[in-house]
Amino acid sequence: MERTGVAVVGGGPAGMVCALLLARAGVEVTVLEKHGDFLRDFRGDTVHASTLTLLDELGLGPSFAEVPHQLVDQVQVLLDSGPQTMGDMTRLPGPHKHIAFVPQWDFLDLLADAGKREPAFALRMDTEVVGLVQERGRVTGVRYRTAAGESGELAADLVIAADGRSSLVRAQAGLPVHAFGAPMDVWWFRLPRDPGELTGATGRFSRGNAMVLINRGDYFQCAYLIRKGTDRMLRQEGVEAFRRRVVALVPWLEDRIGTLESLDDVKLLDVKLDRLRRWHTDGLLCIGDSAHAMSPIGGVGINLAVQDAVAAARIVAGPLRRGALTTAVLAKVRRRRWFPTAVTQAVQRRIQDSFLKPTLAGTSTATPGRPPLPVRLMRRFPVLQGVPAYLVGIGLRPEHAPDFARRAPERIERS
Numbered sequence: 001m002e003r004t005g006v007a008v009v010g011g012g013p014a015g016m017v018c019a020l021l022l023a024r025a026g027v028e029v030t031v032l033e034k035h036g037d038f039l040r041d042f043r044g045d046t047v048h049a050s051t052l053t054l055l056d057e058l059g060l061g062p063s064f065a066e067v068p069h070q071l072v073d074q075v076q077v078l079l080d081s082g083p084q085t086m087g088d089m090t091r092l093p094g095p096h097k098h099i100a101f102v103p104q105w106d107f108l109d110l111l112a113d114a115g116k117r118e119p120a121f122a123l124r125m126d127t128e129v130v131g132l133v134q135e136r137g138r139v140t141g142v143r144y145r146t147a148a149g150e151s152g153e154l155a156a157d158l159v160i161a162a163d164g165r166s167s168l169v170r171a172q173a174g175l176p177v178h179a180f181g182a183p184m185d186v187w188w189f190r191l192p193r194d195p196g197e198l199t200g201a202t203g204r205f206s207r208g209n210a211m212v213l214i215n216r217g218d219y220f221q222c223a224y225l226i227r228k229g230t231d232r233m234l235r236q237e238g239v240e241a242f243r244r245r246v247v248a249l250v251p252w253l254e255d256r257i258g259t260l261e262s263l264d265d266v267k268l269l270d271v272k273l274d275r276l277r278r279w280h281t282d283g284l285l286c287i288g289d290s291a292h293a294m295s296p297i298g299g300v301g302i303n304l305a306v307q308d309a310v311a312a313a314r315i316v317a318g319p320l321r322r323g324a325l326t327t328a329v330l331a332k333v334r335r336r337r338w339f340p341t342a343v344t345q346a347v348q349r350r351i352q353d354s355f356l357k358p359t360l361a362g363t364s365t366a367t368p369g370r371p372p373l374p375v376r377l378m379r380r381f382p383v384l385q386g387v388p389a390y391l392v393g394i395g396l397r398p399e400h401a402p403d404f405a406r407r408a409p410e411r412i413e414r415s
Contacts (some may be wrong), residue, residue, distance in 0.1 A: 001153045001154070001155050002152065002153070002155065003139070003152045003154070003155040003156070003269060004028050004029065004030040004122070004154060004155070004156050005022075005027045005028035005120075005156065005158070005320060006019075006027055006028070006029040006030070006156055006157065006158045006160060006316075006320065007029075007030055007032065007141065007155050007158070007159045007160070008030065008031045008034065008140050008185055008241065009032055009129045009142060009157035009158045009159065009160065009161050009162060009163045009168075009169050010031075010032075010114075010161070010162040010164060010290070011033030011035075011038070011108060011123065011125075011160060011288075012108070012163075012164065012288065012305070013104070013107070013288070013302050013305050013306050013309070014162040014198050014287050014289070014290075014305035014306065014308055014309045015031055015033075015160070015162030015163075015287030015288070015309070016022055016055075016108055016111040016112065016115070017032065017111060017306050017309035017310065017313075018160060018162065018287065018309035018310075018312055018313050019031045019121060019399070020058070020111055020114055020115045020118070020121065020306075020405070021124075021309070021310065021313035021314070021317070021402070021404075021405045022120075022313050022316075022317055022320075023115055023118035023119075023121035024085075024118055024404055024405040024407075025289045025313065025317035025320075025402075025404045025405065026120055026321060026404075027120060027317055027320050027321060027398075028120045028122075029120060029121055029122070029210060030122040030123075030154065030156075031115075031121075031122070031123045031124065032123060032124050032127045032128075032129050032142065032144055032154070033123065033124065033125050033127065034126070034127065034128035034129070035125065035126070036125050036126045036147060037105070037125065037404055038086075038109060038112075039102065039232065041103045045101050045102060045103060045104050045214075046099055046100075046101060046220070046302055046303070047064075047069070047097050047099065047100040047102055047107060047302070048300070048302070048303040048306075048392070048393050048394065048395070048397075049089065049094065049096040049097070049098065049099055049102075049393040049394050050303060050306075050307070050393070050395060050398040051094055051275075051302070051306050052064070052096040052099075052396045052402055053094055053095065053096055053312065053398075053400070054306065054399070054400065055415075056095070056409070057401035057405075057406050058114070058401050058405060058406065058407060059399060059406070059407030059408055059409050059410050060110065060114055060412065061409055062409050062410060062411045063113075063114075063410075063411055063412040063414070064100075064102075064110060064412075066411070067068065067102055067106045067107065067110060068102070068103070068106065068216055069100045069101060069102035069106075070100065070101045070102075070215055070216060071098040071099075071100055072089070072098055072100070072101060072144065072199065072200040072215065073088070073089040073090050073097060073099075073124075073254075073386065074087065074088060074101050074198070074199065074200040074201070075084065075087035075089075075097040075200060075201050075202075075389070075392065076198070076200060076201070076202040077160075077203045077204070077205065077375065078198070078202050078203065078213075078250070079375070081330065083202060084375055084378070084379060084386055085200065085321060085378070085382075085385055086375070086378060086385065087385055087388040087389035087392055087393075088385035088386055088389050089380065089389045089393050090277060091385065091389055091390075092139035092382075092386070092389055092390060092393050092394060093394075094394075096112065096393075099118075099392070100395075101214060101215070101216060101221075101341050105262060106148055109414065109415070110137075110412070110414070112330050112415075113231065113412050113413070113414055113415050114412055115415070117412070118211075121161055121394060124144075126146055126147035126148070127145075127146050127147075127270055128144060128145050128147075129142045129143070129144050129145050129163070129168065130143050130144060130145050130147075130151075130168075131143040131168075131172060132159065132169065132172050132173065132284070133153055133155065133315070134283075137282060138282040138283045139159050139173065139281060139282065139283030139284040140155055140156070140283055141153055141154050141155035141156050141159065142154050142156070142159055144314040148176060148246040155187060156283075156361035157283075157325060157336035158283060158284070158285065158316065158320065158325060159283060159284045159285070160284075160285050160286075160287060160312065161284065161285070161286040161287070161290040161291075161318045162286075162287055162288050162305075162309075163174075163272075163290055164288075164289045164290060165289040165290075165293035166273050166292035166363065167286065167289070169284070169286070170276065170286050170290050170291075173235040173281050173284055173286075175276050175277075175278055175279070175281065175286065176202055176276065176277045176278065176282075177275070177276055177277070178274060178276075178277055179272070179273070179274040179277050180274060180275075180345065180349055181273065182228060182252075182271040182272060182273045182295055182352060183202060183227065183228055183231075183352055183353075183356055183357040183360060183361075184226060184227060184228055184271055184352075184356055184357075184360055185225075185226050185227075185228055185229070185231060185268060185270055185271050186223050186224070186225055186226070186227045186268070186269040186271060186296055187223070187224040187225075187226055187231075187253075187266045187267070187268060187269075188214075188221070188222070188223055188266070188267045188268075188269060189222050189224070189260060189265055189266045189267070190219045190220065190221060190222065190265070191219060191220045191222055191253060191256050191257070191259060191260065192218065192219055192220075192256045192259060193215065193216070193217070193218055193219050194348060198213060198215060198220075199215050200215055200298070200308040201213070201214045202214075204249055204250055206249060206359075207359065207362045207364055208359070208361075208362040209223075209225075209245060209248070209249045209359075209360075210225040210249075210359055210360060211223065211224045211246065211249055211250065212224065212225075213250075213347070222246075222247065223269075223296065224245075224266075225356065225360060226360070226389040227360050228269060228271070228360065229273070231268050235263050238263070239260065239261070239262050239263050242260075242263065243257045243258075243260060246260075251310075259387065262357070269296065270295060271295055272293040273291050273293060273294065273295045273345060273349065273352075274293045275291070275292040275293075275341060276290075276291050276292065277344070279330075279333060279334040280330035280331060280333070280335070281327075282327050284330075285312060285316070285330050285333060287305065287308040287309055287312050287333070288304070288305030288308050288309065289301060289305060291308065291341075292304070292341045292345065293332075293338075294344070294345065294348065295345075295349075295352065296355075297342075297348045297351050297352070298348070298388075298391070298392045299392065300344060300391075300395060303392075303395050304337075304340065304341060304344060304395065306399075307337065307340070307395065307397070307398060307399045308333070308337050310399035310400070310401065310402075311333055311336045311337055311399050312333045313402065313405070314399075314402040315329060315332050315333050315336065316330070316333070316403065317402070328362075336397075337397075339357075339396065339397060340395060340396035340397045340409060343396055344391075344395070344396065347391070353374075356409040387403075
């Protein structure tokens, strides 16, 4: 059986950040990613202000600056009267008064290139974890299968589950999940964007319909909200019916809606909102979406996942080096990250239940043409726009790079 210090299951933001930090601590770490590359469209593409600060601390700021991205300092809603700012990132503390939209594959490639500079770091692509190895109630490694059909086992002092909201690892470990439910799913698609049109991230809501448009330079990344479980029914209506829905919601998109050729161009995100009651078992730790699936509201899931990764690496690195890792140490990660996770999910649930659910059901009691109370307050008192900006851009209890992971700024040669 092969052996490593830490086996990280999943090469998303949480897994890659945690692996990089552990490798810089001198802990041998192996990331197992089932895909052959990171090129999957419509993944979360938000790099928040707190993550940008973390990249600076890791010495990766100059390299990130070379990655194609858009900086956004406003979060807006599109009202009948025009755009209204709901989050003003320029009010954030610190050097980064914005968030960045960047293709996630570029972000993950940057982390992979940084990791490859560390002797203790290994990344195995095309390697899918298919099960856990357990001895006397303790997780001691993983079973895997490669794209070429080869199977094997990898022993590890610690397995870190970072394999997302449908985590195989947490299911096999039998960790209890508290599911909160969600009233919506999301259809992701692209539409061309002309110069001078909406910048940042803009939401458009009306009775029975809702959509978010994210500026990605020459196109909008569009998130159209549908009622939970209606994907099949809406697809049966056909692409023309969907085009009419979009144009009715945002009429000025009519001149480009024809570029949406079929519903094959529309990808479904099955929205989940849940949280593990316990994030660990002996020999196993869950972080990111594996520990708590977030709603796409605010786009904060990646930020929380990255913060989990930093906290986990800082807490477990020393005990791993000393051979003193215990379940008590693993429990500290959940205790550290429970408060920001629970509060953020509570806010998301409140928005879901009080606003999105009645909006999508067409039962909203809001007066047509009258902006909601939060919008009216932020219009009257612009300083309030800093509150959602902070919650989205930085979040509660931001984590900073531990001393062992910090490096001087440098440009990393990209593979």
